[in-house]
Amino acid sequence: MTSTTLKKISEVLGLSISTVSRALKNHPDISEKTKQIVIELATTLDYEPNANAIHLRTKNSKVFGVIVPSISNFFYDSFIASVEEESRKMGYSLIILQSSDNTEIELNNLKLCRQNRVNGIFVCITPSTQNIQPFLRLSEFNIPVIFFDKVPEFEACNKVCLADTQAAIIAANTILSKNKKKVLGIFGNKNMSITKKRLHAFEDALKLKKNILHVEHAHSNEEAHAISKQQLSLKYKPDTVFCMSDEILAGTMKAIQELHLNIPKDVAIISMSNGFFPKLYYPEITYVETSGYKLGQLAFSRMMSYLAGSTFMQELTLDCILIEGQSI
Amino acid sequence: MTSTTLKKISEVLGLSISTVSRALKNHPDISEKTKQIVIELATTLDYEPNANAIHLRTKNSKVFGVIVPSISNFFYDSFIASVEEESRKMGYSLIILQSSDNTEIELNNLKLCRQNRVNGIFVCITPSTQNIQPFLRLSEFNIPVIFFDKVPEFEACNKVCLADTQAAIIAANTILSKNKKKVLGIFGNKNMSITKKRLHAFEDALKLKKNILHVEHAHSNEEAHAISKQQLSLKYKPDTVFCMSDEILAGTMKAIQELHLNIPKDVAIISMSNGFFPKLYYPEITYVETSGYKLGQLAFSRMMSYLAGSTFMQELTLDCILIEGQSI
């Protein structure tokens, strides 16, 4: 059975299409009597308006695009979840696309967003994305692009980020306040601006005691596991490990279980995290909260204010707080 | 700047809209010469076809809907990721909607899918969903609905599931083969068909030694943590814990860390899992794989075969395999 349209309803009722349309949206021009019969027939015929036709006619798709490297990720999934929640409340739908760390697919996803005439795009670029011109050009078509989390480093564009610098400082200060003597700092991919920011701020905050810090880089939890295992097996081993992300924390914790180390007696742990992982361990891990959920809310509100007219470039940051566990 | 249309291109070139349309899709009727100039102008004007107009005209949205209780979940996110991947390859986009365990929102999401005239829907119903008539009625509008994971228990409909029964039997047999004497089985929400299936098969496989099994139900990892902690503190404590899901495994593992138990010496662990969590612990946890990723692939291929004409109801199950860690 083909789905019912305004036309079909109008024919059955002997009314014009426009009257039916207006009746269904409670337009004052239509009498109560006709409204009634129209609504009645519409419900029995299970009428649902064709979104494509509406979008075409009104030139407003009520859809946002979300482009992420991967959906299946502790951070992005909570970002997406909160954006979806907010969007639904405001009558928007979401088209979600993952780039799989492939810039070609990423560009194709961008194209898809344009073809669908989305009202705006939330994008987290892949680590290898260099040329962000294609993104910026979308503003010529009146499609706002909001970068989040991993954002372009230099260009002027709309960004919402975690307060990476602040977060790293909080972590460093916590370590200092506990009077730690030998810190292993495990950071992510060197090429990402987010890594640079966090590392730089962390080193800076420890600068008076720079010699207590040893830095490593890991690109996966397996790598973090290997590094942690090796470093924590040393005779003169670190008394504290700082993990830049949940991924790294997971690797480190596996090494700690493997080496049967006691937290925080043998080694203290502090991490930056979305908040889920630290509560899975005992004792619970102390972390600086880098919430994907909250970042999603911030990004969404930025999008709405952009659409409301505030179109100048803006870089927003989300304040970070320390959530204390018993790991340091 | 408003985006370019076929009309605009046709006006500039002094051609008709239809010629431009055909030129851009390499229609044999159009001469090479005109094709050339049309394509050239289209690229310099950055033409992208309006998906809404195409969908309206062709009555084919090339979009699938995905409705899940929550995006931010170890299992659903990998399911979604694989469906997205397959869809993209076949030229489909995804509208993803989360129901937040709220049947009202769930129904609204269903309505959204209809309004968008999606080509099909993948849905995992919430635990509290009782009435699935609204889902089944979509087939009257030629919208196939494929239920996955948590599927309606009795109704005839298209389902793709893990081989829950088989998986539970594998776990039980593994336990038996290790000659375990006292098993704590922690299962999920009693109302879910998936729980019933797994529990029933598990009990059945242990029926000769039914007295060795103690069953509990947990609705969150916190609850699983509390149960495990309590049970594993008993003097005559279980020598094995079976966890029905990743969520439960996470709670159990926290309790084990808290009680400083050694795996598998003090207690053995076996779980059903998507595959990510068991590798985060040391020793790695033995589990029966219940892969969201693979289930997504199965669901997608079922959708495609349905669209290709195989519209009779069908219940597919995904075989499960044991992945051995060192936890039992």
Place this chain on the structure above:
DNA sequence: AACATAATCGCAAACGTTTGCAAAAAAAAT
């Protein structure tokens, strides 16, 4: 009864495509 006003409704164009069919132009055959 005649008119002004207010309440209802319908016409038709537009959004940007696709596509069957007819028309025009070019090429080929007589």
Place this chain on the structure above:
DNA sequence: ATTTTTTTTGCAAACGTTTGCGATTATGTT
């Protein structure tokens, strides 16, 4: 030069809505 065939292009309708404006009908005022 005329006709036939082939190649190339354009017309117009349709997909399902929304909306400005004009038309019709009902109501109210003298």
